[in-house]
Amino acid sequence: MSDSKSILTNRAALRAYAMIGVLAAIWILFHIITPGHTFLTPRNLSNLMTQTAVTGVIAVGMLMVIVSGQIDLSVGSIIGFAGGVSAYVMTEMGFSMTVAIIAAVAMGTAIGLFQGALTAYVNIPSFIVTLGGLLAWRGAAKWLLGGNTIPVSDEIFKGIGNANLPVVYGWIVAGIFAAAILFAAYRRSTLTGGESGRGLAGELLKAAFPVGAIIAFIAIMNAWQGVPVPVVIFLCVAFLGAFISNSTVFGRYLYAIGGNADAARLSGINNRWNVLKVFGVLGALTGVAALIFTARVGSALPDAGTLKELDAIAACVIGGASLVGGRGTVFGACLGALIMASLDNGMSLVGVRDFMQDIIKGSILVIAVGLDMMGRKQS
Amino acid sequence: MPLLEMHDIQKEFPGVRALDGVTFTLETGEFHALVGENGAGKSTLMKVLSGVYPAGEFDGRIVIDGSDVSFSGIRDSENAGVAIIFQELSLVKELSVGENIFLGRAPSKLGVIDWTELYRQATRLLGELGLSIDPRAKVGSLGIGQQQLVEIAKALSRKARILVLDEPTAALTDAEVETLFSILRDLKARGVGMIYISHRLDEVFRMSDRITVLRDGRTVATHPAAEATKDSIIAEMVGREVKDIFPEAKHELGDVVLRAENVDVYSVDEPDKKIVDGVSFSVRAGEVLGIAGLMGAGRSELLSAIFGAWQGKHSLELELSGSPITIKTPRDAIRAGIGFVTEDRKLYGLILEQTILDNMTLAALKRVSGRVLTSRSSERQAAAEPMRSLRIKAPSVETVAGTLSGGNQQKVVLGKWLLTRPKVLFLDEPTRGIDVGAKQEIYNEINKLAATGLAIVLVSSELPEVLGLADRVIVLHEGKKTGEFSKADATATRVMAAATGHAANTAFTK
Numbered sequence: 001m002s003d004s005k006s007i008l009t010n011r012a013a014l015r016a017y018a019m020i021g022v023l024a025a026i027w028i029l030f031h032i033i034t035p036g037h038t039f040l041t042p043r044n045l046s047n048l049m050t051q052t053a054v055t056g057v058i059a060v061g062m063l064m065v066i067v068s069g070q071i072d073l074s075v076g077s078i079i080g081f082a083g084g085v086s087a088y089v090m091t092e093m094g095f096s097m098t099v100a101i102i103a104a105v106a107m108g109t110a111i112g113l114f115q116g117a118l119t120a121y122v123n124i125p126s127f128i129v130t131l132g133g134l135l136a137w138r139g140a141a142k143w144l145l146g147g148n149t150i151p152v153s154d155e156i157f158k159g160i161g162n163a164n165l166p167v168v169y170g171w172i173v174a175g176i177f178a179a180a181i182l183f184a185a186y187r188r189s190t191l192t193g194g195e196s197g198r199g200l201a202g203e204l205l206k207a208a209f210p211v212g213a214i215i216a217f218i219a220i221m222n223a224w225q226g227v228p229v230p231v232v233i234f235l236c237v238a239f240l241g242a243f244i245s246n247s248t249v250f251g252r253y254l255y256a257i258g259g260n261a262d263a264a265r266l267s268g269i270n271n272r273w274n275v276l277k278v279f280g281v282l283g284a285l286t287g288v289a290a291l292i293f294t295a296r297v298g299s300a301l302p303d304a305g306t307l308k309e310l311d312a313i314a315a316c317v318i319g320g321a322s323l324v325g326g327r328g329t330v331f332g333a334c335l336g337a338l339i340m341a342s343l344d345n346g347m348s349l350v351g352v353r354d355f356m357q358d359i360i361k362g363s364i365l366v367i368a369v370g371l372d373m374m375g376r377k378q379s
Numbered sequence: 380m381p382l383l384e385m386h387d388i389q390k391e392f393p394g395v396r397a398l399d400g401v402t403f404t405l406e407t408g409e410f411h412a413l414v415g416e417n418g419a420g421k422s423t424l425m426k427v428l429s430g431v432y433p434a435g436e437f438d439g440r441i442v443i444d445g446s447d448v449s450f451s452g453i454r455d456s457e458n459a460g461v462a463i464i465f466q467e468l469s470l471v472k473e474l475s476v477g478e479n480i481f482l483g484r485a486p487s488k489l490g491v492i493d494w495t496e497l498y499r500q501a502t503r504l505l506g507e508l509g510l511s512i513d514p515r516a517k518v519g520s521l522g523i524g525q526q527q528l529v530e531i532a533k534a535l536s537r538k539a540r541i542l543v544l545d546e547p548t549a550a551l552t553d554a555e556v557e558t559l560f561s562i563l564r565d566l567k568a569r570g571v572g573m574i575y576i577s578h579r580l581d582e583v584f585r586m587s588d589r590i591t592v593l594r595d596g597r598t599v600a601t602h603p604a605a606e607a608t609k610d611s612i613i614a615e616m617v618g619r620e621v622k623d624i625f626p627e628a629k630h631e632l633g634d635v636v637l638r639a640e641n642v643d644v645y646s647v648d649e650p651d652k653k654i655v656d657g658v659s660f661s662v663r664a665g666e667v668l669g670i671a672g673l674m675g676a677g678r679s680e681l682l683s684a685i686f687g688a689w690q691g692k693h694s695l696e697l698e699l700s701g702s703p704i705t706i707k708t709p710r711d712a713i714r715a716g717i718g719f720v721t722e723d724r725k726l727y728g729l730i731l732e733q734t735i736l737d738n739m740t741l742a743a744l745k746r747v748s749g750r751v752l753t754s755r756s757s758e759r760q761a762a763a764e765p766m767r768s769l770r771i772k773a774p775s776v777e778t779v780a781g782t783l784s785g786g787n788q789q790k791v792v793l794g795k796w797l798l799t800r801p802k803v804l805f806l807d808e809p810t811r812g813i814d815v816g817a818k819q820e821i822y823n824e825i826n827k828l829a830a831t832g833l834a835i836v837l838v839s840s841e842l843p844e845v846l847g848l849a850d851r852v853i854v855l856h857e858g859k860k861t862g863e864f865s866k867a868d869a870t871a872t873r874v875m876a877a878a879t880g881h882a883a884n885t886a887f888t889k
Binding site: 247248249250251252253255256259260262263264265266267268269270326327 | 686688708709710712713714719721726727728729730731732733737741742744745748749750751752753795799
């Protein structure tokens with residue numbers, strides 16, 4: 001009875017393992033070829049994770065938009081504009097950090113909802129709406145900043161991008177996550193009547209890998225300066241995103257709408273409303289990413305976030321999402337973001353020239369999707 | 380010497396033996412029907428013949444005009460005179476009829492298309508078939524029936540001597556079917572051999588010289604059509620006797636559940652064009668109401684408008700269990716207790732790449748799973764009942780819907796709507812393109828559901844289905860209601876007369 005099911009789960013699992021394998025290979029390769037073998041050191045890994053955070057936060061939202069069959073090309077420009085708003089509110093208007101944070105996230109959400117409304121209710125394709133947004137919000141950022149950078153002086157605000165979690169807190173976070181995973185494993189083994197067929201021992205064994213990974217991760221981050229705050233934010237966003245897409249009605253509707261919009265509509269789903277919401281979610285997350293970016297740089301730049309939309313889309317696609325909609329996972333998108341950041345980080349360490357980095361990243365994106373298509377055809 | 384011989388054809392897919400020693404011959408000028416349940420191997424056999432599966436991917440011999448052939452692709456088979464017209468037409472809708480006929484081989488001078496010559500030849504070809512289709516018309520502007528004929532013209536322009544037709548009449552009106560058949564007879568007279576795949580046995584018996592039955596990848600038998608009967612062929616197809624396809628079921632009628640008055644529906648593309656014109660009907664608890672009519676009579680549009688799914692202009696009055704109700708969206712309809720098994724399960728019913736479970740719980744997700752958070756185990760529990768009662772054949776509920784046979788896919792869609800606990804269930808072409816065995820199961824299910832007090836509205840292009848299942852039949856012709864018959868009065872001739880608009884008066888004054 002469980003034949004095809006195990007084939008299915010195996011296939012999805014196989015894909016995840018393959019990606020983890022690719023990531024490991026990239027890391028080992030960089031570690032070997034970097035002068036002084038500095039890639040796999042706590043310091044660099046901490047740096048790498050921080051670099052992943054901005055792209056990763058957007059990729060989680062982008063994944064949900066892509067799953068629903070839409071696309072958003074404007075997030076890079078929104079980072080510029082929302083980041084500009086946060087700095088402007090503090091430095092030029094003298095408001096507190098809290099106001100700045102709320103302003104940036106609210107701005108991102110509002111823009112997302114606006115563009116979502118144009119897509120869902122005015123029937124303008126999201127590609128066009130957000131292509132317009134790509135230009136318009138970049139222009140808005142330049143106009144707001146008057147072509148200059150606006151520095152931020154609030155040290156706590158800068159901490160959003162630069163501070164680290166004290167070692168003890170890191171371990172507490174690890175404990176919470178580990179407990180949550182183990183509890184979920186326990187629940188699976190009892191509540192559903194053992195439908196997975198693994199039993200308690202099997203479920204715990206399966207949970208051992210993520211728990212081990214979390215402990216190792218915290219240990220490595222603590223070996224440098226503790227878990228960076230942007231990484232904490234990214235992980236929270238990732239867990240929340242995975243939860244929404246897997247375990248909520250909203251998430252299921254997104255997959256249904258992207259998989260077959262007509263069937264979804266005829267099944268009583270309000271496609272327009274859900275598309276509007278998912279653009280709102282991405283907008284809010286873009287606001288968060290803008291805060292991390294601005295805090296990390298310590299000032300708002302008119303060209304902040306340029307090309308970030310492409311990084312986020314690439315992360316989703318490398319992670320197995322289909323641009324037609326209906327397929328993709330938050331986990332895959334996060335791994336995709338980590339792979340993209342690893343390439344950036346590693347190539348910089350090796351000293352690959354700028355233009356060469358772009359060529360290599362572009363080629364890897366196309367090759368990754370090509371291999372994926374070939375794999376699908378065979379199965 | 381036969382025109383075509385296929386000897387002991389075997390074709391294996393990973394884990395499945397799709398063809399297990401099929402032998403088939405076709406004479407010059409013969410009309411040879413190939414019948415069998417879905418999955419019997421008809422399509423696979425035709426893909427072997429057309430080179431979709433190139434030589435080497437299957438075992439066995441293909442002989443044309445007495446000499447062995449081996450095709451490495453579709454081009455080879457076309458050059459050998461084989462043309463296949465698939466169920467899904469392969470025309471480019473945005474191009475003209477002439478361009479489609481000569482697609483890829485347009486007459487040209489120095490690489491520039493010679494349009495005058497192209498349309499001259501196209502006109503001649505269409506003329507030979509006795510068709511009055513404008514070769515410059517866009518294919519998309521033609522009806523499905525005419526498109527089918529264009530497809531045949533295209534095949535003939537390639538000098539096809541072996542013409543394979545896969546369910547060519549599935550989407551045609553009766554008049555179009557007649558045109559098609561007269562053309563096929565003409566081709567037969569010109570010596571074209573035809574392999575005709577169809578589920579419609581009436582047509583098979585009307586046209587065929589011989590009938591070959593496939594079952595489970597094997598040739599069961601080849602009969603001269605004159606020596607076979609419908610019952611014997613069906614028995615061979617399913618491997619068992621089908622005594623009575625429509626089991627006699629007495630439905631206990633209750634109160635009127637749904638009443639629709641003065642339904643007007645306008646075309647989405649041409650907002651002035653009325654597709655449904657002032658149709659009224661009602662259906663009682665436990666009743667099966669059949670809606671008969673030809674393709675394009677407005678039957679699906681009628682249901683779609685009531686369900687809140689029609690995206691064009693429409694107006695209507697609805698009463699549910701005696702009280703007036705407004706339905707603006709499918710969600711309103713589902714809340715009110717209306718379910719809608721739409722036509723074309725692949726386009727409108729299923730999310731093919733998702734699992735049975737995902738599909739089945741979709742319309743009732745908030746009820747069976749949770750308002751905000753989903754629960755996989757509650758969904759499994761909810762889906763277990765329809766899985767069992769509908770006898771859906773799949774390894775588990777986690778099987779991907781797209782990998783199921785048509786019959787099982789249809790059952791998944793039916794299960795999806797049963798989970799919404801409807802009071803009224805609309806069924807639009809519920810048995811199209813599924814095999815005899817699965818059809819029968821759906822018929823039994825319809826009777827079972829009616830027995831539980833569900834009000835059922837059944838739209839079907841297969842007249843025997845409507846007559847066999849419905850307690851009452853209404854007939855639409857060009858958007859208007861042209862007849863209403865009780866089960867006793869509903870004969871094929873009366874319903875057809877109303878459906879073709881010939882007997883509008885007699886139907887009411889009878």
